[in-house]
Amino acid sequence: MPSSLYYDIAFFFNYSILVYACTLMFIYIILGIVSIGAIRAHLKKRKSVNFDNLLRSPLAPKIAVIAPAYNESATIIENIRSLLSLRYNDFDIVIVNDGSKDDSLEKMIRAYDLIPAKRESFSNLPHAPIRAIYRSKNEAFRNLLVVDKENGGKADSLNAGINNTNAKYVANIDVDCIIEDDALLRMVEPFLQEIDVKMIATGGVVRIANDCEVRNGRIIKVNLPRNLLALFQTLEYLRAFLLGRMAWSRLNGLLIISGAFGLFDKSILIEAGGYKKETVGEDMELVVRMRRLMHERKERYKVHYIPDPLCWTESPTSIATLIRQRNRWTRGTIETLLDHRIMMFNPRFRILGLISYPFWLFFEWMAPLVEFFGLLYFLVLLVLGWVNWHYFLLLLTLVYSFAFMLSCFTILVKELTYKEYPGIKSILTLLGVALLEPILFHPIVVYSAIKGNWDKFVLRKSNWGSQVRKGFGSVKPKEQIPSIPIPKEQTVEI
Amino acid sequence: MVTLNETWIIGLIIVCSTLSVLMLIVVFLLKFINTYQSNHALRIKHLLHQLLVDYLLGDSLERKQIIEKIQRLNKSRFNKKILIDELLILTNNFSGIYAARVFQLYKDLQLNELSLNKLRNPIWHQKLRGMYELSTLEYSEAFDEISDLIYHPHGEVRRNARVSLIKLKKKDALMTLKDLEGSMSQWTYVSIIAILKQNPIKLTGDEIRRLKSAQNPYVKTLAYDLEQFAYAQ
Numbered sequence: 001m002p003s004s005l006y007y008d009i010a011f012f013f014n015y016s017i018l019v020y021a022c023t024l025m026f027i028y029i030i031l032g033i034v035s036i037g038a039i040r041a042h043l044k045k046r047k048s049v050n051f052d053n054l055l056r057s058p059l060a061p062k063i064a065v066i067a068p069a070y071n072e073s074a075t076i077i078e079n080i081r082s083l084l085s086l087r088y089n090d091f092d093i094v095i096v097n098d099g100s101k102d103d104s105l106e107k108m109i110r111a112y113d114l115i116p117a118k119r120e121s122f123s124n125l126p127h128a129p130i131r132a133i134y135r136s137k138n139e140a141f142r143n144l145l146v147v148d149k150e151n152g153g154k155a156d157s158l159n160a161g162i163n164n165t166n167a168k169y170v171a172n173i174d175v176d177c178i179i180e181d182d183a184l185l186r187m188v189e190p191f192l193q194e195i196d197v198k199m200i201a202t203g204g205v206v207r208i209a210n211d212c213e214v215r216n217g218r219i220i221k222v223n224l225p226r227n228l229l230a231l232f233q234t235l236e237y238l239r240a241f242l243l244g245r246m247a248w249s250r251l252n253g254l255l256i257i258s259g260a261f262g263l264f265d266k267s268i269l270i271e272a273g274g275y276k277k278e279t280v281g282e283d284m285e286l287v288v289r290m291r292r293l294m295h296e297r298k299e300r301y302k303v304h305y306i307p308d309p310l311c312w313t314e315s316p317t318s319i320a321t322l323i324r325q326r327n328r329w330t331r332g333t334i335e336t337l338l339d340h341r342i343m344m345f346n347p348r349f350r351i352l353g354l355i356s357y358p359f360w361l362f363f364e365w366m367a368p369l370v371e372f373f374g375l376l377y378f379l380v381l382l383v384l385g386w387v388n389w390h391y392f393l394l395l396l397t398l399v400y401s402f403a404f405m406l407s408c409f410t411i412l413v414k415e416l417t418y419k420e421y422p423g424i425k426s427i428l429t430l431l432g433v434a435l436l437e438p439i440l441f442h443p444i445v446v447y448s449a450i451k452g453n454w455d456k457f458v459l460r461k462s463n464w465g466s467q468v469r470k471g472f473g474s475v476k477p478k479e480q481i482p483s484i485p486i487p488k489e490q491t492v493e494i
Numbered sequence: 495m496v497t498l499n500e501t502w503i504i505g506l507i508i509v510c511s512t513l514s515v516l517m518l519i520v521v522f523l524l525k526f527i528n529t530y531q532s533n534h535a536l537r538i539k540h541l542l543h544q545l546l547v548d549y550l551l552g553d554s555l556e557r558k559q560i561i562e563k564i565q566r567l568n569k570s571r572f573n574k575k576i577l578i579d580e581l582l583i584l585t586n587n588f589s590g591i592y593a594a595r596v597f598q599l600y601k602d603l604q605l606n607e608l609s610l611n612k613l614r615n616p617i618w619h620q621k622l623r624g625m626y627e628l629s630t631l632e633y634s635e636a637f638d639e640i641s642d643l644i645y646h647p648h649g650e651v652r653r654n655a656r657v658s659l660i661k662l663k664k665k666d667a668l669m670t671l672k673d674l675e676g677s678m679s680q681w682t683y684v685s686i687i688a689i690l691k692q693n694p695i696k697l698t699g700d701e702i703r704r705l706k707s708a709q710n711p712y713v714k715t716l717a718y719d720l721e722q723f724a725y726a727q
Contacts, residue, residue, distance in 0.1 A: 044619035053688035192681035
């Protein structure tokens with residue numbers, strides 16, 4: 001028979017978990033409502049924006065699109081071609097070959113007539129040694145720059161790319177993402193519209209490109225993925241971007257710009273110290289550091305999110321790859337939270353310290369841990385035979401029905417705003433996914449987060465791990481490319 | 495026996511489930527409406543494309559007949575909106591006699607009234623849309639109404655008003671800017687230069703000097719840039 005101690009412990013845990021769950025649900029509802037208002041306002045304004053003026057203008061600020069590449073031989077040529085066809089007046093494409101072991105560099109040299117160019121560094125962010133800089137002798141590719149360096153990781157490569165450009169803004173992307181052709185125009189607009197407040201970074205929505213029709217590096221037709229895991233991630237991305245990030249952007253409390261696609265004020269980025277190599281969450285860590293810098297300078301600033309789908313990426317389709325990815329995200333979150341713990345409840349950092357940081361700590365980071373310890377608590381009660389089944393099933397039903405309601409809300413917001421998945425079938429598919437997600441997908445995410453915490457705090461892991469990518473088109477067998485002799489005398493001045 | 499705690503949980507479950515069902519009903523209704531509107535818009539656009547091509551290329555008698563045909567299509571607000579969008583595309587892609595014909599069609603069908611109503615609407619994004627339509631189609635009679643908006647409380651309306659004025663009456667609007675108070679965004683600045691580059695004007699030395707003597711530093715800088723981009727006589 002359970003003693004009174006059991007009732008005290010049970011009371012404490014039951015109410016704690018209930019209060020925690022209800023608080024999280026309440027926050028998600030608030031974020032959802034704020035998001036929908038922000039997206040509707042953006043869409044209404046967007047109808048009257050004429051991007052052609054910026055496209056034609058000689059005063060359009062220069063943007064450098066920086067894309068680190070490591071062993072991307074299968075798709076690098078096509079990826080660069082699609083980047084070169086972006087619609088913008090004045091931009092450079094900077095591909096940073098991060099010590100690839102395959103023939104990525106040789107392929108680029110051959111395809112784009114690259115020859116060694118004079119090195120010119122515009123800033124001093126730390127990075128691994130550069131072997132060579134290449135430019136094209138073909139006028140059609142005059143805005144392509146390839147930086148060949150020793151391997152140092154993504155953050156290291158981005159720093160190298162930033163150092164080698166004189167652009168005012170830098171767009172940091174994953175080389176295998178598909179960027180919409182007017183993405184630069186849309187991303188730079190907030191920088192130019194603000195008068196009283198300095199815009200330091202903008203991010204665009206990232207969508208899942210699995211099973212979309214791709215031609216010449218452009219999405220021709222949007223389809224839902226056929227793989228179940230990718231479907232779960234599609235719904236998750238919709239929820240995160242449409243409901244979460246838009247709301248935080250509206251509140252000016254956004255802590256992260258996706259590493260797949262973000263545009264930054266280069267001078268602020270450099271002053272903040274560039275990307276940090278020691279963390280696996282370099283995208284989030286940079287944004288927090290840039291924001292902190294602006295607070296310390298006591299300057300009004302903004303980090304903005306654009307709800308338009310501007311970037312398409314391939315999501316993991318195997319559980320092992322997904323776990324590795326989410327493990328890394330968790331470790332990145334932990335590292336950022338630890339590095340910037342001074343902001344916690346610190347009024348000097350305003351909304352960042354009083355709301356954003358605590359939210360990320362107590363909910364984004366802690367929620368999987370609460371779930372895990374809740375599960376352990378349940379298992380202990382099960383072994384002891386003390387489970388209040390009635391209460392347990394009610395709580396489980398509440399959590400499940402709330403998760404489903406949130407997914408329905410996401411689908412509703414998608415139908416009210418961006419209707420990129422056509423047909424009734426797509427809605428039925430997403431509904432089916434919403435029903436299965438809490439049972440099949442969510443446990444994988446929680447497991448990955450727990451493992452991430454374990455790897456970070458116990459095993460002290462700090463590397464990226466590998467991700468297997470299939471690419472968007474058919475992958476050709478690896479060709480045997482002979483190494484190309486580069487004439488030493490033939491260089492080009494930048 | 496159900497405790498108070500459990501009553502709350504049951505209540506929340508009912509609320510979540512009810513909201514889910516309601517949202518799903520709205521989702522399917524929206525899908526149906528969006529699909530219908532999308533198919534309808536495609537049909538109307540297909541019809542309009544042919545009529546507009548015939549209008550632009552036809553003689554005055556043919557144009558009169560086509561106006562009557564378009565008027566029959568133009569009964570609903572939705573169809574009028576589609577037609578205005580098509581006219582905006584044509585205006586952006588054509589100049590000279592064809593642009594003039596597009597403008598004439600805009601007036602003959604009284605679509606300018608629709609745009610003016612949007613301009614006068616108290617909601618800010620409707621004003622933006624009205625300004626965009628009137629300025630792109632160069633309905634210069636709206637100049638005075640739009641110039642009242644350059645000090646509107648909403649920032650987006652103010653910025654768009656300045657750019658719209660330049661589109662409508664380039665030189666006159668530029669001289670109006672001389673007395674501008676407050677700051678100018680880089681977007682407005684870039685847009686003004688782009689509009690003037692597309693529709694070059696000649697400012698006299700005296701006009702450039704007057705702009706350079708403006709109190710507003712943004713207008714001053716604009717004047718120097720205009721001189722540099724060879725807009726001065």
